[in-house]
Amino acid sequence: MAIQVIKDKCKGCQLCVKACPFNAIDMEGKLAVINDKCTACKACIAKCPFNAIENTGSEEVVDLSAYKHIWVFAEQRDGKLMNVALELIGEGYRLAKEISEDTKVCALLVGDGIGNLADECYAYGADEVILIEDPLLKNFTTDGYTKVITDAIHEYKPEIVLYGATHIGRDLAPRVAARCNTGLTADCTRLDVKVSSYIDYANKNTTLDTSTLDPKDPSTGIKQTRPAFGGNLMATIICPRTRPQMSTVRPGVMQKREKVEGAKGELVVFKPTVKAADIRTTIVDIVKSAKEMVSLTDAEIICSAGRGLGDASGFDLITKFADKVGGVVGSSRACVDAGWIDHSHQVGQTGTTVKPRIYFACGISGAIQHLAGMQTSDIIVAINKDPDAPIMEMADFAICGDLYKVIPEIMNEWDNAEALYDASTK
Template identity: 80%
Template sequence: MAIEILKEKCIGCGLCFKSCPYDAFEFEPYDGNKAGKIAKVNAKCSFCNQCLTACKFGAIKEKAQEAAVDLSAYKNVWVFAEQRDGKLMNVALELIGEGYRLAKEISEDTKVCALLVGDGIDHLAEECFAYGAEAVYMIQDPLLKNFTTDGYTKVIKQAIDEYKPEIVLYGATHIGRDLAPRIAARCNTGLTADCTRLDVKVSSYIDFAKKNTTLDTSTLDPDDPSTGIKQTRPAFGGNLMATIICPKTRPQMSTVRPGVMQKRDKVEGATGEVINVKPEITAADIRTQIVEIVKSAKELVSLTDAEIICSGGRGLGDASGFELIQKFADKVGGVVGSSRAAVDAGWIDHSHQVGQTGTTVKPKIYFACGISGAIQHLAGMQTSDIIVAINKDADAPIMEIADYAIVGDLYKVIPAIIDEWDNAEKMYDASTK
C-alpha cells in the first residue's frame, strides 16, 4: 500500500505533519492553492495510516501498489535465531530444524540459514551449525547488544534487501511477534502469525497434479518459477485451521509457535559458512533508550522446555488445588501448567497457561487434571508424546485425544499415582543395593 496526496484538495494546513509519528511529511511548492505549497510523503512513511483520519479535507488517500516482484531472484530459507544474553532461544533451534526440512523439500541447492543479530555473539554460530544451519548471517554492532524494535528492524531489512531470502521464519515469542510484522510491512510482503504447520508447494506440484486426476490443474501456471509455502494456523478461536499462501511477494514470512516444530539431532563439530553483514545503523535510528533491564525475581516457568507437564483446570475447584498439582509435578520431575479457565479465575499466574492464548507445548508426558479440553487448550498441547487425562466426565473432549484416560476424582487419583510412584522408587532402590 502507499499514501497518495490529492494536490487539488490539499491546502497546506499541516495537520498531517502532526499526526505522523515517523516525520514522513514535508512541503513542496505548488501554485494551485493560496498557501503555495502542499504536503509530500517521503521515504520515512511506514503506511500506518494515521494521516488518513487527520486530514479534514479528504486530501490523503490510500493507494494500492502492484509492484512487480521477480520471484526467481529470491532463494534460501532464513531463520531469525533469537538470542538473549548470548544464549539461543529453544524456538530458534526448532525453526532451524524445520527450515532444514523445508529447504531440502524445495531443492538440494536451497540452504537453511540462521540470522543472528546482537553483539559479541560469534560463539552462537557453532550451535546453529550443530542443529542444521548451513550458513549463518551475522549482524553485530554495540547498538544491537540488547533488542530494540527500531534497531533490529532496520538491520534485518537491510540484510533482506541485499541477500533476498525466499522464506523468513521467526519464533512467535514476544520479540518475534514485535519484530516480524514491522519487517514484513517494510518489505511490502505478507506475514502469517502463530503458525503450527508449514508445507512446501513447489512448481513440481504442477506435474504431480497433472498425474493425479482428482486435482484441479486449471489454475496452475506451468511457467511459474516460484516456490511457495503453505502456512497453517488456527483461526476463528481455533475452530478451524486456515492455510495461507503468499504467491505474489517475497520473502514469505511466518511466525511459528514455540514447541510445535521438531529440533534436529545435534551434530557436534558441524560447520558452515559465516557471512558477516555490516549494519548501517546509528544511535539516532533507535527511538527508545534502555535505561535498565530488570529481571523478574520470581521463578519463571519454562513450559516449552519441560519434558513432563502437570496441568490443572477448572476441575480443581479452587486455587488450593494447585498445591496438589505442584506436589504431583515435584514428584514426577515436571512443571506446573494450567488451562485458561484457571488463569482467568485468578488461581495461578498466566505464565503457567497452556493453549492457544498461552504457551504451545510438546512434552514427553502431559497430565491434564480436571481439564475438560476446550479447543483452544487442545491446540496448545495435542502434539505431546503421551497425554494422560484425569477427569470425572468420561465424555470430556480431552478424553478423546488422551493416550490414557482416567475417569475419576483427581483428588483421589493423583494421590494414588504419587503413592505408586513412591513404591516404584522404593523397589528400584532396593533392586540396586
C-alpha cells in the first residue's frame, strides 16, 4: 500500500480520519490504520501535524516531451461524420496553430469502409487522418473502439485527444483515459492552450508562474473549462502530470472552419489487432426510433418555450411559430420534466448546447443551466411577463408581455416583412 502510518509518530489525534474523504482510516486504540478503501489521495499526509503518515509508493514519471500533436476522434455514424467532429477539427486546428508550426491536428477515423471520409476531414482543417478499419468496427462497440484507440495512442503518443460529448463520446472517452492512465475533463465549453512548463509544477518544485513560461518548452498544457456546481461557476482544469490530455466537448460550442474544397493531408493507416473475443457484447440488431427527432445543433433559428406556456397545448403555438420563421422547436428542462415534450428538444446544460443565429426564448425564466446551453446564440429574443427574469438581462431584444399575444403579432409582422421583401425583389 502506498500510504502508511508510522506507528512511533502517530499520536491518535484523529485529524487524518476527519480529513480522509473515502473513510479509509480506522482507529485501533490510539493508532490510525489505513484500510483497503485508500485511493492514495494524500489528504491525510497534508493534515497530519506529526508527519506520521508517509507515501511509500513510487509515482510513474511521464516523459511529457514524448507526446506531440492533437487528435480529434472523428465520430461517424453510418458513414457520415457527425457535426461535432467537424467542429472539433476546427478547434484542433486553432489550438495547433497556437502551440507551434510543427503541431498537427489529426482526425481519428474508426469503422469499416470509411476511407472516403478522409477528404472531408482534410477540407475542415485536418493535417493528417489516422484510419482504423476492421469489419468488427463497422458498428460502435465500447470494447472494440476502446481497444483500437488505446493501441493507437500507445503507438503514436498524441499530446491532446478531443472527443465530442455525444452518447458515444461520453461512453468511449473515460474508458480510453483509464487505460492510458490519464485524466479526462468532460463536457468542456472552452479550450485554451498555454505552451508552458508544467513539469516543475507537476513535481511541486515551483508554483505555476505564467510570466516565466518558455514558448519552446515541449510540454503543452491545455486549459479545459467546463461548468461546475450546476453551472454556478466555470472550472478551469489542467492535466500537468500525465499524457495525453483528454477532453469531451459539447456539440455546438466550437466553430467549424470554412470548408476548403480539394484540401489534402497525410493518410496514416493503423492496422488494428482486434478479435471477436475482445468484444464482450454482440449487436443482434439496430432499431432506430420511428419518432420524429429534432436537430437543434444544426438549426439557424430555434423557438424555445418554458413553463410560461402553462400546459403542453402551448407547444401547438410554438410549433406554428417555428414553422413560420423556418426554425425548430426547443424547450426548457421544466417542460421536458413535466412530460409536455420529448427530451430531444431540450436546450441547456442537461440537454443540447446550441448556437443558432436567432434564439426565441418564450416563457423561459432563464435558469443558469438553460443559459449555459444557449448563451452563445448570435441573437437572443426573450418573451416573458416578468421584466426581472434573468433571460431578459441576457436578451438582445426583450419583450415584456403575454407570449400568447406577442407571438401571433411577431408571426403577422413576419408575413409583412416577407411580403415587402418579395415586392422589393420583383
